[in-house]
Amino acid sequence: MKERIVLDTNCLILSLPPKSRYHKTWEAIIRGQYVLCVSNEILEEYEEIISRFWGKDIADYVMNIIINNTTTYFMDPFFKYKLIDADPDDNKFVDCAITSNARYIVTEDRHFDVLRQIDFPKVDVIGIDEFLHEVENA
Template identity: 50%
Template sequence: MINIVLDTNCLISSISKRGNYFNVWRGLHSGKYILYVSNEILEEYEEIISLKTNALIASNVIQALLNSPYVSLIDPHYHFHLIYADKDDNKFVDCAIAAGADYLVSNDAHFKVLGTISFPKLSVD
């Protein structure tokens, strides 16, 4: 299994069969991936999905994640503040570091700065 953290835009893209990241959603349900989330990430997922769709869909997605045996809720105790361009993105970085994730899955350019930091080493795909 591959341990991942998924940023919000990639999660939204993954829940649509036509989305670029739909294989990630399928992989979450087949056990190919273990998704790590924090309460802060779940709150952002719900907020943004509600804005882009509606509250019912957002609630269903969150419940599907919370009920999945391939989703792990963690509480990052350290906040590294590695991303300055969009400080809200740091919650994903902190979660990925705390989880020891293999990948932080994002198409957001703000995460590219992580490639220039030697510690903690984090792969962004």
């Protein structure tokens, strides 16, 4: 069974440009090596931030890929865990990871470090370099 992951927006942005050293992570996701877990809130943030960086056309293109990918897992958490106080907006990724039983959240955001100190519900977090290493050695 393919691993379920949650991809923080900062790592999605790092992985999209074809010349990015992290582009292999995006390719692994769209090829279906991993199940990308998303909620409506996450999709809205993806679209907003991609539009800000590269415009609406690119955002629409990327969103279309994510939405139509057969290994994208759509879910909307019915419970809000509120585990991150420093940036409550990041909790949407945590809630998605818990509800979808994701293996981990891929992020470069230090606000997620607090999750390493929480035993329940357990949410693992890795950086994009570690995820890239996993992708390259799969």
